[in-house]
Amino acid sequence: MTNNYMIGDSDFVKGLKSKAIILAGIGAVGTALAYVASDIHHFMASYLLAFVYFLGISVTAIFFSALQFLVRAGWSASVRRIAEFFTGFVPYLAIGFIPIVIDILTGHSTLYHWAHHTDDVINDPVLKAKSAYLNQTFFFIRLALYYLVWMWMRSFIVGNSYKQDEMGHDYTPTKKNMKRSAPFIIMYALTITFAGFDLMMSVEPHWFSTMFGVYFFAGNFVSTIAMLTIFTAILYRAGHLKGFVTPEHFHDLGKLLFAFTVFWMYISFSQYFLIWYANMPEETEYFIGRTHTSWQWIGWALLFIHFILPFAILLQQKVKRNLSVLIATSVIILVMHLIDLSWVVLPVFSEHIFFAWQVIPLFLLFLGAFLFATAQQFAKKSMIAYNDPYIEESVELVS
Amino acid sequence: METTSTMPYAVMGNFYDPNKLIHAAEHIRDAGYEKFDIHTPYPVHGIDQAMGIKRTSLPKFSLGGALFGLANSIGLIWWTGSVHYPLNIGGKPLFAFQFSIPVMFELTVLLCALTTVFVMFGYLCRLPKWFHEYQHDEGFRAAVDDTFVVVIQSDDSRFTETGAKGLLEKLGAENVRTVAANTEYSHV
Numbered sequence: 001m002t003n004n005y006m007i008g009d010s011d012f013v014k015g016l017k018s019k020a021i022i023l024a025g026i027g028a029v030g031t032a033l034a035y036v037a038s039d040i041h042h043f044m045a046s047y048l049l050a051f052v053y054f055l056g057i058s059v060t061a062i063f064f065s066a067l068q069f070l071v072r073a074g075w076s077a078s079v080r081r082i083a084e085f086f087t088g089f090v091p092y093l094a095i096g097f098i099p100i101v102i103d104i105l106t107g108h109s110t111l112y113h114w115a116h117h118t119d120d121v122i123n124d125p126v127l128k129a130k131s132a133y134l135n136q137t138f139f140f141i142r143l144a145l146y147y148l149v150w151m152w153m154r155s156f157i158v159g160n161s162y163k164q165d166e167m168g169h170d171y172t173p174t175k176k177n178m179k180r181s182a183p184f185i186i187m188y189a190l191t192i193t194f195a196g197f198d199l200m201m202s203v204e205p206h207w208f209s210t211m212f213g214v215y216f217f218a219g220n221f222v223s224t225i226a227m228l229t230i231f232t233a234i235l236y237r238a239g240h241l242k243g244f245v246t247p248e249h250f251h252d253l254g255k256l257l258f259a260f261t262v263f264w265m266y267i268s269f270s271q272y273f274l275i276w277y278a279n280m281p282e283e284t285e286y287f288i289g290r291t292h293t294s295w296q297w298i299g300w301a302l303l304f305i306h307f308i309l310p311f312a313i314l315l316q317q318k319v320k321r322n323l324s325v326l327i328a329t330s331v332i333i334l335v336m337h338l339i340d341l342s343w344v345v346l347p348v349f350s351e352h353i354f355f356a357w358q359v360i361p362l363f364l365l366f367l368g369a370f371l372f373a374t375a376q377q378f379a380k381k382s383m384i385a386y387n388d389p390y391i392e393e394s395v396e397l398v399s
Numbered sequence: 400m401e402t403t404s405t406m407p408y409a410v411m412g413n414f415y416d417p418n419k420l421i422h423a424a425e426h427i428r429d430a431g432y433e434k435f436d437i438h439t440p441y442p443v444h445g446i447d448q449a450m451g452i453k454r455t456s457l458p459k460f461s462l463g464g465a466l467f468g469l470a471n472s473i474g475l476i477w478w479t480g481s482v483h484y485p486l487n488i489g490g491k492p493l494f495a496f497q498f499s500i501p502v503m504f505e506l507t508v509l510l511c512a513l514t515t516v517f518v519m520f521g522y523l524c525r526l527p528k529w530f531h532e533y534q535h536d537e538g539f540r541a542a543v544d545d546t547f548v549v550v551i552q553s554d555d556s557r558f559t560e561t562g563a564k565g566l567l568e569k570l571g572a573e574n575v576r577t578v579a580a581n582t583e584y585s586h587v
Contacts, residue, residue, distance in 0.1 A: 269500060276497045279489075317458070398444075 005240075005386060008379035012238050016375040024368025030361025038358055041349050044103055044110040045203075046358035049341050050366040051096045052199055054089055056192075056220035057227055058370065059150050061086035063188045064224055066157050066181040069174070074393035075252050078244040081385045082235070083228050084158045085377035089370045090150050096366075097143055100199075104136055114205035115139070126206050126282075134205060142198055146191045153184050164387050171389050192217050200341070203348050207286040211271040218267045222260040223337040226330035229253045231374075233323045235383070244384050244395055247321045251399045254320025261314070261333065265307040268340075290343060294353035298343045306336035338363065408579045410563040412572025413538050414547040417443050423549060423570040424449035430566060434555035438542035457519055464514025465507050472506035473499060532580035539578070 007013055034043055061083045068076045100111065109115040114127050114134040121127050127134065157180070160173035167173060193213025201212045209215075232253065235241050272291075275283045291299050310329050319325045338359070346356055385391060414420040420443065427435055428451040437446060480486070481493035491498065520526045533539045533550065542548040549572060551563040560577060567575045 273497060273500065277491075315462075317454075 005382040005384040007240055007383055010238075010240065012235065012240060013375055013378045016371055016378065020368045020371035020375055022368070023364050024372065027361050027363070027365025027368055031358075031365050034358040034361050041110045042356045043358045044099070045345050045349060046356045046362045047099055048111055048199065048203075049338065049345055049356075049359055050362040051100070053223075053338055053341060053363070054366045054370045055093055055096065055195075055199075056216070057224050058086050058089035058093070058373075059188070059192065059195075060217075060220040060224040061228075062090070062150065062154050062157060063185065063192075063221075064228070065161060066153070066177070066184045066188065069157065069177040070181040070185060072178065072390070074390045075249065075397045075399065077385055077388045077390040077394035078241070079228065079232050079249055079253070079394075080388075081161070081381070081383055082231050083224065084161055085231075085374045085381075085383070086224070086227065086370075087154045087158050088373035088377040090154045092369060092373055093150070094147055097147070101140060101143070104139065112139075112202055112205070114202060130205065134202060139198060142194065146195050149187055149191050153187065156180060157184060161385060161388075162381050164385065165382050167387060169387075174389055189217075192220065200344050203345050204286055207283065209271055209275070209283070209286070211267060211274075215264075215267050215271055218260065218264040219337050219340050222257065222264050223334055225253065225256045225260060226333040226337075229257060229330045230327055230334075233327050237323065240383065244391075246395075246397065248397045248399045249394075250323060250326055251317075251320045252397070254314055254326055255399070257326075257329065257333065258311070258314035258320070261307060261310045265303075265311075268302070289347045289351060293347070293351050295343065295347045295351075297353060298339060302336065302340055302343065305332065306340060408577060409533060409550050409552045410560060410567060410575065411533070411536065411538060411551075411578050412549050412567035412570075412575040413541065414549065414572055415545070417547065419571050420547045420549070421445055421449045423567075423572065426570055427549070427551065427566065431557050432551055432555050432563075434552040434558075436550045436552075438539065438548045438550070440543055440545060440547075443547075455523065457515060457523060460518040461511050461515045464518075465511035467514075468506040468508070468510030469503055471510070472503040475506075476502055530581075533578050535581045536576075536578045538574055538576065 034046070064083045065080055065087070067073075068080050073080075103109050103111055104115045107115075107117045112134075114121065114130065115136055132138075157177055160177045163173040164171070193216070196213045196216030200216060201207070201209065229250070232241070232245060233250065236245050236250075272287060275287055289295065310333055313319055313325065313329050342356070342359070346354070388394075414423060420437065420439075424437060424446060428449065435450075437450060439446070476499045477494045485493050487493075531539075538546065539548050539550075549567060551558065551567070553560070564575050564577075
């Protein structure tokens with residue numbers, strides 16, 4: 001098979017790149033204004049949200065690829081590469097960590113109360129007991145460790161997937177991936193869990209939930225599927241995936257979207273339910289601040305728009321093959337994921353509901369950077385894993 | 400079960416080539432026949448579409464069962480907990496959605512699954528059925544071995560015996576024959 005799937009010169013990739021630059025440009029100007037003009041607390045909180053949002057999607061895309069290798073998935077061979085392109089953002093995460101690290105190093109972190117060097121923190125018995133884990137040095141070591149693990153996983157899994165393109169019928173790279181994906185998935189589970197604990201849960205350092213890691217994962221996974229669905233649908237409509245992607249693939253993506261919307265609700269409700277039932281003060285403080293204040297409206301919005309609405313839409317079989325509805329549902333899920341993350345972080349700064357407008361320029365900045373990193377991969381590699389041993393099975397998929 | 404009156408007799412033809420069979424199914428469908436069936440020894444890909452079989456109505460029953468289960472669970476918890484026998488348990492409210500959701504989920508899933516299974520087997524597949532009306536036909540029995548059997552029933556609005564026979568012969572069927580429905584065993 002010859003390689004006709006390098007679409008680096010196509011209108012799609014050029015458009016993606018220029019749109020990414022425009023988005024990032026608008027975002028950068030807005031971010032600069034927001035930094036100068038507004039409260040640093042809200043600015044840093046918005047930074048964390050926008051950064052963690054794309055961190056989650058790009059890292060979970062590695063997991064998505066590894067998962068397909070682990071289970072020898074046939075259906076996904078023709079869409080897997082697009083998810084692998086999302087991991088192009090992973091190397092840039094190191095830059096994204098810098099403002100968070102600087103914020104902590106100042107000694108009066110706007111995000112993480114536990115990182116303060118003040119008397120109220122030093123004399124706080126809870127934070128004192130947690131200081132073996134929640135201290136600046138160990139926090140930085142962990143961030144570096146996550147980054148190195150993700151970079152390693154990405155270069156191995158995605159690297160071997162790219163290498164397969166040039167190998168013809170020698171399937172050594174794919175076989176290597178199949179073998180290595182099992183330990184990698186365990187490493188992904190650990191890193192995403194602890195990254196969730198460190199970056200998100202520790203903004204409320206007194207509180208803890210052992211379910212937080214899987215809650216963080218559920219949101220990330222459903223968003224990654226939504227992002228993949230949007231990209232695949234747009235490419236399909238532009239005619240780039242002809243002969244490889246059929247409505248059957250959208251049906252399967254729709255099923256995954258449906259399943260993991262339910263999974264997200266299942267996990268987030270389970271976390272809430274257990275804390276509500278046990279009613280122990282050290283756990284309930286988190287939900288009191290989020291369901292017994294005006295923040296409850298965000299909670300209701302999550303229930304109705306992040307779960308019930310996509311659930312009702314995707315319940316029908318026909319809809320999963322309708323690209324317009326599928327794209328719209330994916331956009332709803334992606335927007336609600338940002339609101340879901342906001343619901344974790346923003347109530348720390350005010351017990352009254354507020355709109356952190358700074359999140360808009362910061363989100364645009366990171367969206368631009370993410371799309372640019374993805375477009376870079378599109379320009380470099382084939383968007384179809386055309387030498388994958390399962391590609392023919394995928395083309396003939398009947399779901 | 401009294402099914403004999405709806406199946407007086409039928410015209411049957413045998414096929415041995417799956418491609419010919421699909422071609423024939425498309426033609427019978429396009430000729431406007433609705434009451435015709437195809438018996439095959441194994442699942443043939445694309446035959447549903449070729450026959451023009453509409454999507455099953457099963458999901459509607461499933462949804463109905465699910466909503467019925469959901470309503471029941473809310474009613475059950477609310478009525479037992481706060482109307483019929485109110486008990487203060489650990490200071491929790493007599494009724495709250497928080498603790499009802501596991502029960503709501505379980506009953507929704509349970510009644511959805513039971514409705515799906517029983518509607519599918521009992522109503523849509525018309526089970527239990529011990530004997531098929533045309534099972535006495537030698538050619539029909541070959542449908543469990545190496546033959547595809549196309550059956551056009553005489554209760555179809557477009558049915559004429561010569562018309563159906565002519566169509567099947569034109570489409571390349573072998574051993575085109577008229578078979579009377581056996582009513583003897585259908586009461587078993």
